[in-house]
Amino acid sequence: MNYSYGEKTETIVALATPQGVGAIAVIRLSGPDAIELANGVFFGKDLQKQDSHTIHFGTIRDGDQVVDEVLVSIFKAPKSFTKENVVEISTHGSSYIVNRVIKLLVRKGARPAKPGEFTLRAFLNGQFDLAQAEAVADLINSDSEVSHQAAMNQMRGGFSHEIKSLRDQLIHFASMIELELDFTEEDVEFASRDDLRILVEKLLRVIEQLISSFDLGNVIKNGVPTVIAGKPNAGKSTLLNALLNEEKAIVSEIAGTTRDFIEDEINIGGVIFRFIDTAGLRETTDTIEAIGVSRTQEKMRTASLILYLFDLGDTDMVEINRDINKLENLGVPFLKVANKVDKANPRFIKELSTLHPDTVFISAGQKENLDLLKDRIMELVNLDKFRTGNTVVTNIRHYDSLTRTRESLLDVLTGLDNEVTNDFVAMDIRRSLHYLGEITGEITTDDLLANIFSKFCVGK
Template sequence: MSFSLSDQNDTIIALATPQGVGAIAVIRLSGKEAISLTNEAFFGKNLEKQESHTIHFGTIRDGDKIIDEVLVSIFIAPKSFTKENVVEISTHGSSYIINQVLKLFIRKGARPAKPGEFTQRAFLNGQFDLAQAEAVADLIHADSETSHQAALSQMRGGFSSEIQELRSRLIHFASMIELELDFGEEDVEFASREELRTLVERLLRVVEELILSFDLGNVIKNGVPTVIAGKPNAGKSTLLNALLNEEKAIVSEIAGTTRDFIEDEINIGGVIFRFIDTAGLRETTDVIEAIGVSRTQEKMKTASLILYLFDLGDTDLVEINRDVNKLENQGVPFLKVANKIDKANSLLVNELKEQHPDTIFISAGQKDNLEELKARILVLVNLDKFRTGNTVVTNVRHYDSLVKTRESLLDILSGLDNEVTNDFVAMDIRRSLHFLGEITGEITTDDLLENIFRNFCIGK
């Protein structure tokens, strides 16, 4: 897929609702001829004489043949999503009807839209910037409250406005430095170096905060990888099944049943958690089980959260303390989860409450105290920053550009410290402006746009 300026003159068409049989389907057209092309096949009011943002009942006909009774919504440029003439035809959801309507308008001169082409036109026509355009795709794929809020905030310009403000401050100093270069022989200073240093340091603090927010943003967008770890027969598979409320993992009294990891998702408090049931941690001579144990250890290193699960009827305090020390050294947040409370030794329970008061006592088999476990899991995933409305970076492309911006800003400070000439300072400022501009689309390439929009669904 590739985009060219000549493509922008075409009228495009696509199914905007999911494929498959449903009650209704929406077919979208955008382009200069969208209304006139639709009018040729629509029997009802003359669409070319109607006002924008109106809906009209009639039939779509191919010659004398009626294809379907429809509702047609018209949006006249520039008051539309793409800032072009847009028509949305609501038909019945029959795949036959959809195909007949699409083929009819393609014969009349429309062409099939490419993935993301409606949103791409909205960006090129100035409806919003590139970061907001990418948020459209995130909003479509949002599967939790937090990912929905993050995408909606970005689509409304929360992230973009912050980036544009940073860029506008730098542009002013860049213009002053460039002016000094024009008057190089006259030894004049239009841009105060101390003011520039103060600005760059302020920008660095903001950029650093945005970079640090990416860990949270990645969790919001992709879910929290949560490993359930412990000895064989601690009840890891039972806990996974209880959390999912389905028999996802095989449960057996035979130790070592789970030899690879099993993964599934659950929504807790508006956050998606990717729970991973792993092979039991123990020394083993079984080659296949040993591979599973090795994979468990790798998963634990890359997890955002570990549920350390142990069997109250088959574990002593010495073993628990040893495992806790190992987990603390690993540096990944973890919860101590004591399972099979219904079979517990009261002495061990009292010792745990004294030495490890943050332990959660559950019975995965009986589904006891699972709500408390979920509440504690949410506490460890710190979403306070996001819930207070602060900007959170969720896109890896934006993160990469911010990291490069930080490097360029540090180069500016280094240049000021070493009293380099104006042309080198100006070059570092231009680099910073370039990387910030990549985020919002003020600096773009055809390859960048193609890579972004080809990941959209057709019809959006």
């Protein structure tokens, strides 16, 4: 997909609301001729004589035939999302009406918009930087409180301001070192090497924090993969059904009913958790069940959280301790969940509480203590950094650029340690600036823009 800057001279059109039948649909035009094109098919007021940010009732007509009664909103450049003339036509939500109006506008001179082209134009016209543009897509796709907050923070420039601050500080030193290259024969120093080292080390600390925040950011954006693991008949499927409030998984007293994993999402405390009900962990000669057990073990290794579920009436302390030891060696955060508390021996409950006081006692079948379980799950998901307003990296492209920036800055320090010449130090600094600039869009290519905006929906 080619996004050449010259295409901005064309007026583009697309449906801005989801495809399908609804109460209303919004068709968006953007470009120098947007108001003029809309005015050519609108019968009501003369749109070219109306003020910006006004709405007008009238009809869309194809020749003498009325297509629909509509509301037309006008946004004159530069006071619009794209900083171009923008018109939004609200029609009835018939697919026939929408297609006919768009075809009519194309016939009058508009061009169908490419995916993300409205947001691309906003970026190219300086409405916001590239990281903020990407946050628009994240905001549209946010399905929880924390993912919404993360997208809003990025769209408002929280992450961009931090990156720009780092880059500005580095640019100053880069310019001083570049200046020294013009005076190599005079042996002058415009940039103190000690000050440069202090700055690079400071930048590295900040970048390390941003890189380390990506694990949290990935959880915020994509949900927390949470595996429910344990022996067959421990109540894993019953627990999944209880948490989801629906019969998602087959529940049976026959051991090994779950052969593959079953996955669904639930919102707990504004965070999306992807719960995965897995095959029971045990030695088995059944080929199909063995495959399920193998997949369970793989899911456990890649999970962000494991709920170790065991039946209080069918598990002894030796077995519990052995399983806990295995989970600790796995290195994945886990929660001990004792099921069927309503049928358990009180003495065993007391013994277990003494040896493992962090155990959560529930009855999945009776839906007992599920709120306590949810509270403990939230405690294990560390959102403190996010809750306090710290910048969190949620985008893999940004993570990759930050990692490359770190490598380049480490090369700067290595160069200073080895007292390399200024041209090599300048080269490593320029490389750092390049990777930082890729995040906010100071450094772009057509391929980069195409890759980012092609993932957007057409009307955005």
